[in-house]
Amino acid sequence: MTARPIRLGTRRSALARTQSGLIADRLRELTGREVELVNVTTEGDTNRAPLTSMGGAGVFVSAVRGALTDGTVDVVVHSLKDLPTTPEPGIRLAAVPRRADPRDALVSAGGKKLVELPAGAVIGTGSPRRHAQLKALGLGFDVVDIRGNVETRMGYVTSGRLDAVVLAMAGLERLGKQADITEKIDPINMLPAPGQGALAVETRDESGGAVDDELVRALAEIDDADTRSATTAERAVLAETGAGCSAPLGALAEIVEDEDGPALSLRAALCPEESIDDGDVVRLSVQGGVADADRLGRELAIELLDRLSIGEKTNDQEREA
Ligand SMILES: NCc1[nH]cc(CCC(=O)O)c1CC(=O)O
DSSP states (O other), X not given: OOOOOEEEEEOSSHHHHHHHHHHHHHHHHHHOXXXXXXXXXXXXXXXXXXXXXXXXXXXXXXHHHHHHHTTSOSEEEEXXXXXXXXXXXXXXXXXXOOOOOOOEEEEEGGGOOGGGSOTTOEEEOSOHHXXXXXXXXXXXXXXXXXXXXXXXXXXXXXXXXXXXXXEEHHHHHHTTOGGGOOEEOOTTTOOOOTTTTOEEEEEEOHHHHOOOHHHHHHHHHHOOHHHHHHHHHHHHHHHHHTOOTTSSEEEEEEEEEETTEEEEEEEEEEOOGGGGGGTOOEXXXXXXXGGGHHHHHHHHHHHHHHHHHHHHHHHHHHHHO
């Protein structure tokens, strides 16, 4: 008997196809079965209107998930950082594979690093998180809003319209654009988005119409415990702050060794929506057990929100005085 092929749903963008291809290869290796890439067209891909007018980057995720729930495909792959934190009925996050470099990258004209760019340099990003943290460096950068896929955004630099853009290392590497990276931005200066650099592999759960056991086992094999734990902590910060995927929130968890063995070191940065251009970023960190990822993230989020509201109160009191 020849086993049924595995159908993997993907968006058509170069990044989505590459990421889906990576998982398709793993599934072929692990099951020996054929894996078909099935194209899913999403409104976000065909409509050039601002993403926020279509309900945010979530439009990509929901369309791809639609193919899963209606049974067209068995597996889908997303960038974990684009995945909302609220669980979707019938769908299971079956694997979070070992993550790529989570850092942000600078792509600038003339190979300049952040410290080499002059005050007044114009840097493009569509991300409020990157915007706030670029401003917080205090180097006098002018940050402008841009949109489009990785190629489009890099094009602003090659055409000379912008001095630099900031993009995720992982995306650039997956697209073979390593050579264009002029600086791997240290997270001490810019914390990545929760889940950045990691993939999310989803399938149907029992209630959604389970997939075959062999596929379930292969997906469990692809899952990476360290990445799962780190991204669980980062996404807990996101969930607890009630922020969406485009929030001015950065979070990075790393597995570190302390005296009792491996521990989770979590850092986060949050900026009030109204002060993104002022770069009023609050940063905090915490360390704890790898098994406590969710709780660590939630506690750090509460502390961050506390600091922000204290900050607001102080400002109000100053204005009154
Ligand atoms: N916001 C879109 C998006 N979603 C995932 C990636 C890159 C891959 C990743 O971060 O895992 C990108 C591009 C970018 O932010 O530069």
